[in-house]
Amino acid sequence: MTVGLPSRGWAGPRTGTFAPRSRSALARAFAKGGIARSWDWPLILVATGLSVLGAILVWAATEPQLRAAGINPHYYLEKAAIWAFGGLILMFVVACIDYRRIRRWTPWLYGLSLLLLLAVLAHGQSVNGAKAWIALPGGFQVEPSEFAKLGLVLSVAWLLSRRQLADGRPQLRDVALAVLAAAPLILLVEREPALGVMFVLLVMLAGMIVVSGIRLYWVLGLTAAVTGGVYAVAKLHLLKGYQLTRLTSFLHPEQNIAGVGYNALQAKIAVASGGMHGQGLFHGTFTGGNFVPSVQTDFIFTVAGEELGFVGCAVIVALLSFVVFRAIRAAQIADDMFGLLVAAGIAIWFGFQTFVNVGMTIGIMPITGLPLPFISYGGSAIFADMIAIGLLQSVRRHHSLFGEQASRTEPTRVAGRDGVATVRSRW
C-alpha cells in the first residue's frame, strides 16, 4: 500500500489566489456592495429611454404643423430634449440626497407645493378654461399641479409613518392627519380645474393609506366612502356639466362626434388605424392633419398608436409598466415605512396615470387632461416624473444593510429644526 502524499501533491493555494485582483473603478463601483450597485440602473435606463422616445414622438407630432406654418419644425423637439436632459440631472441630484433627509424637508416641500397651487389660482394663465400655468420670465411656464403630486406623496408618507406604533398600524389620527394634509392640495387642484390630476391625487392618497397597514375593514370603509362620494358627486351635480359629459362620453364617442366625443373618437381611430406596425414616424395622417387635439401633450399616445402601431404601443406600455414594477420593488426593499410609502405612492401615481392616459385614447377611460409619464411634452411633468424616479433611487440606495434596525434609530424628534437649517444652507 502506498500511503502518504503523492509526489505532486497539494501544495496549498496557487500563488496569487489571495492577492487583491486589480479592478477598474467602474467595475468596482458595480461590484457587489459597490457605490453604483445600489442604483437601479435598469430603471434609470428605462426612464431615460421613455424620455427620449417621448421627445421623438413630440417631434413627430408637431413637425408637420410647424413645417406647414413655416416655423422651425424642431422647436418642440429641442425643448423636449432640454426638459428631458434637465429632468435627468434633477433625478441624479435627488437620488444622491438621502430620502430620510428629504423626509425632514417634507413640511417645507409640502408648503411650497401648496404655495405654487395658490399662486396659480391667483396669477395663473387660463388655457382651455383651466388655470393651470404660472408664467415665468423668459417664456417659461410652471404647472404646479404636477409638483402637487410630489407634495402629496411626501406629506402623506411622512404623516402616515411619523409615529412608530407597536402594532405597526397607523391610527385613525394619523390617517385623518394625512387626509387633512392632502385635502388642500386636492381642493386647490380641483379649483383650477384639473380634474385628471385631482383623480391621480385621490387615488394616490387612498392607495398609500391602504398600503400603510390600516385594518382591512377600514379599507372596506374607505371603498364604501369613495363609492358614496362618487354617487354624491353624480347626484349632487358637484361636477360641472362639461366635466360630467367628458367623463361619460368615452363610453359612446360616436354619439357626440361634433362635441366631446370628437376627441375620443378621433383618438381611437388614430390609434386603431396604426395596425400592427404603424404608418411610420412622421407619416401619420391623423397626426399631420391635426385631427387629434393636444396631440403633443395629453394625446401623445395617439402618435405612437398611429405611427408606431401595436408594436410601438406595446413597447411603451411595457416600459411604463416596468417603471411601475420597479417602483413597487423599491417600496418592498425600503428600509422604513416612509420610504415604502413614498415608493408605493410613486408606483400608484405612474400606474394610474399611465392607465388613464393610454386608456382614454383607446376608449376604455374618460378623457381627462393627464400627461403620459415621461412621454408627453411639458417641462413640469417631466421634472416631476424624474424627481419621482430620483426619490425611488434614493429610497433604494439608502436602505441599510441592517434593514429596519437602522431606520428605528432615526431620531425623528429633531427632524424639524435640523431640516430647516439644512434646507436653508443647501438651497
Place this chain on the structure above:
Amino acid sequence: MIPRSRRRLFGLYVIALAMLVALGGRLWYLQVLDTSQYKALAAVNQTRTVVVPAVRGMITDDTGQPLVTNQASLTVSVNMMDLSQTTTDDGSAVLKRLAPLLHMSDKTLSEKVRLCTKGVSQPCWTGSPYQPIPVAENVSDKVALQIMEEPTQFPGVTAQVQPVVDYPMPDGANPAQVLGYLQPITQAEMAQDHIPETGFAQDDLVGQSGLEAQYNAELTGKPGTQIVSVNAAGDVLGTVGGTPAQTGDTLITSLNSKVQAVVQTALNDAVARSRAEGNSADQGAAIVETTTGRIVAMASYPDYNPNVWTNGISQSEVNYLFGLGGDSGSGEPAYNWATQGQYAPGSTFKVTSTAAAVADGYSLYGLYNCPASVNIDGHTFINDGNPSEGDMTLQEALIQSCDTVYYELGYDMYQTDDPAANSVLSAHAPTQKMQQMELDWGFGNYTGIDLPEESTGTIPTRQWLYYMWEDNAHKGQDWCKNGNANGSYVQQIEYDDCQDGWVWEPGQAAIAAIGQGYITVTPLQLTNAYTALANGGTLYAPKIGEALVSASGKLVQKINPTVTRHLPVSSTTLAYIRNALQGVVTQGTAAGAFAGFPLNQVCVAGKTGTAQIEGAVATSVFASFAPCSNPKLVVVVMVPDSGYGADVAAPAVRQIWDGIFGLEGHKAALPGGNLPAIPTLKAAKK
C-alpha cells in the same frame, strides 16, 4: 408593520399587472383585430371627394356663331351654415363687410342668401342650407384674394372658379325663350338625377326651360371628381386622385341669327303698328321654318334679356318675367308664345277645311255660293266685311276668304257626318270628319319640337266636347249653377252649355270651318301645318337642334326632323290650295299688304287670318311660304288682340321675306332661302 405593508404591495403588483393586461389586450383588439375597420374610418375622415364642375356646352346658330357661351369665372359663395356657426349674429356683420366688396347693397346680398322657405319667395336660395350659396360671379382676382386671405374676416365665404353663362346675341338675335334659362339645380332635381351632394355640385346650373332644358344632359358634360386629402380643419393638403371633367357638347341649331333678328324686328314693328291703332297686342309670335321641318327663327313677343338670370335674379324681375304680383300686364316674356300661345287661327284654317271638304267628296272644281250671310240653325252668320259675291270656285273662296262658303261647307258636312253621334254622351264618340282632318294636319296635338314647353291648342272633337262638359258642368266653371236662361249673354251660354254642352251643334261646325269658336292653335302648329302644305304633304316633328358636337369638334349626333305623318290629302288638292294662296297675295286679302312686293323675284304665297273673339280685338294671322313653285321656307306671324290679318301680320311677314331674300333694299339674311351646311366648330380652348 413593514411585513404587512409589504404583503399589501403584492396587491399593487396584481393591480398593475391587471392594468397592463387590460391595456395590452385592448390595444391588440383595436390595432390588430379591428384595424381595417378603423383604417376605413380614417380614410373617410381624411379625404374629401370634390366634384369638379364640367363647363357647359355652347348653343350656336346655324353658322356656328354662339348664342349661349359658358365660361369659368371666379364666383363668390357664402356657406350660411358655417357663417351662423362661427358668428354670434348669424353672419350679418360678415355680410355687411362682404356687400361693399361685391359692389352690392346689404339688402340685395341678404336676399340672395336667405332660404326659400314658406312665405319667402324669389329671390332666395332654393338649395339646402348646408350648401354654399353663390352670390357674385365674375368677381375680380383682387376681390377673390381679399376674401381668401382673410378667412377670419369672412368665415364661410369662398371664392372659386365656377362656370358662368353669357349671351353674345350675334346680329342682335335674342331667341331668349327658345334658348331657355339656367338656374341652380334644386334638391329635388339632384335627387332625381342621382347627382352626388358633395363639393360644387350644388352650384351646378341646369337648364330650366327651352333648349337648355331639352338638351340639358348633352350640354351639361360630365363633372369630374377630385379626391383631396384634408386636415381636421378641412384645409386641402393635396390631391390624391380623381377624374377630369368633360366639357359638355355644343348644340348647333338651325336658328339663323340674321333671320332671327329680322323676325324679331318685324314682330316688334307689327305689335307697335297695332298698338298705334289703340289695340292692346301684348303678345305675339313669328316663326320661320324650312319645308324640311327645321326652325330657322322663332320669336316670341315680348322678349327679354336672358342675362337677368345670371348673377341671381331679383323678385321684381321674376314678377315681370312671369306676370306675377302686380306685373300682370307684362305679356309674360318668360313664356315662348310661339309654342305656348293658343290663338284662334281664323281664316288660315280654311286650307284644312278645304282639304276636308274635298276629301268628303266636294268637288275641287265646283262652284260654291258666297252670300252676304247664311242662316244656320236659327243663327245668322255673315260674310265678314264683304257683300254677296255670288258663285265662286274654292280657289276664289280662299283668295277672297269668303266665310259664308265655309260656313255652308261646315254645315253641310255636319249634316252628313253621323248626326246620331253628335248627341251621344260618351268619351268614345267618333271624331267629326272635318275635325279629323284638322287633327291630321297636326292641330290639337304636340308637334314634337325639341322644346320642353308646348301647348296642344284645341280641336273641338266630340270627345273633347264630352270632357269639356264633364269638367265644367258641375265643377270647374260650374255652368249648371252659374247659368241663367234669362241672364246675361254669358249666363245664357252657360245655361245652354249645362243642358247640352257635349252636343256638337251645327253653329259650332260652321264657325269651326273658318278657324274660330272653340278652335285654338299654337303659332308653331300653324307653321308646321303650312310646312306640310308647302312640301307636298309631309308633316314633320320640327327641330331647332341640328347637331351635337363634342368640345373637341367631333360630331356626336345629328338631329333631324322626324316625319309625323303624311297628310291624307291628294297632291292635286295640295297643289290647288297652294295655287290659291298664291292668288291671295296677288289679288286677294293680302294683295294690299304685298302691294309693290317684287313677286317676280320671289313668289310668295300665303293666307290671312282674322279670328274674331267675342269681346276682344281680333287675332291677326298671316301664314305664308315661298317660293311658290318650289317652297323652301314657311313664315307665320300671329299677333292676338291686334286687328285684321292683312293689317298687322301680313306686313310683318312681308318684312320677314324682304329680310330673308334681300328684297326691297334689305340685305339678304338667307340668300336663296337655303340653310347653310352644319358648320364645323374648332375644338374649344381649354
